Amino acid sequence: MSRPKGFKHSEETRRRIKESNTAHGMHGSPEYRAYNSAKNRCTNPNNKQWEDYGGRGIKFLFSSFEQFFTELGTKPEPKRKYVLDREDNDGNYEPGNVRWLTTAASALNQRPGEHHVLTMEVARLLRQQFATSEYRLRDLARIHGISNKTIQHVLKGHTWKEKDRQEKTYDNYT
Numbered sequence: 001m002s003r004p005k006g007f008k009h010s011e012e013t014r015r016r017i018k019e020s021n022t023a024h025g026m027h028g029s030p031e032y033r034a035y036n037s038a039k040n041r042c043t044n045p046n047n048k049q050w051e052d053y054g055g056r057g058i059k060f061l062f063s064s065f066e067q068f069f070t071e072l073g074t075k076p077e078p079k080r081k082y083v084l085d086r087e088d089n090d091g092n093y094e095p096g097n098v099r100w101l102t103t104a105a106s107a108l109n110q111r112p113g114e115h116h117v118l119t120m121e122v123a124r125l126l127r128q129q130f131a132t133s134e135y136r137l138r139d140l141a142r143i144h145g146i147s148n149k150t151i152q153h154v155l156k157g158h159t160w161k162e163k164d165r166q167e168k169t170y171d172n173y174t
Contacts, residue, residue: 026065030075034084035068038093058086061094071095118146123160130155 026032041053042060062068076082085101086093122144129135130151137155141148153159 026069030079031069031072032065034075035062035065038084042093058090059092059094061092067095068098072098072100075100118150118154118160120160122146123154126151126154 038053039060039062040047041049042058043054044050045054047054062071072084081102082100083103083106084093085099085106086097087099088097091097126140126144126146129140130137135143137148137151140146140151144151150159
């Protein structure tokens with residue numbers, strides 16, 4: 001969004017921008033992005049995830065990034081495999097209820113939705129539907145309410161393996 005020619009922020013706004021960008025020196029870091037994303041999900045009704053967070057009463061109770069960072073510390077390596085997680089999925093983002101958790105472990109802490117529960121029957125159905133070539137991976141994800149990545153794991157036989165009595169695997173449908 002462009003500003004009118006000659007536009008200047010107020011002194012207070014310039015101070016807040018400078019402070020937020022330089023006070024902790026971590027603006028743009030994975031830890032700051034996690035802080036900012038969680039705060040936005042809980043406080044901004046225009047956020048696409050608002051309904052699952054702020055809209056259902058989840059509050060963001062950290063008073064500053066510094067407090068958040070003191071509670072959690074640096075995101076473990078490899079950073080891409082860790083996400084911000086609440087131990088009590090119905091609890092707030094607050095000291096004592098947040099942690100860095102692997103994406104795989106965090107998936108087990110999610111609220112089950114109407115179509116978000118993966119069972120062996122659903123895994124079989126996914127494989128059958130994919131095998132027909134009528135459904136693309138993203139179509140299956142939308143239909144079943146399951147992430148693309150989870151469906152890939154099911155289709156490649158990394159999860160929900162089906163074995164017969166001789167321990168032969170029948171789920172490699174890639």
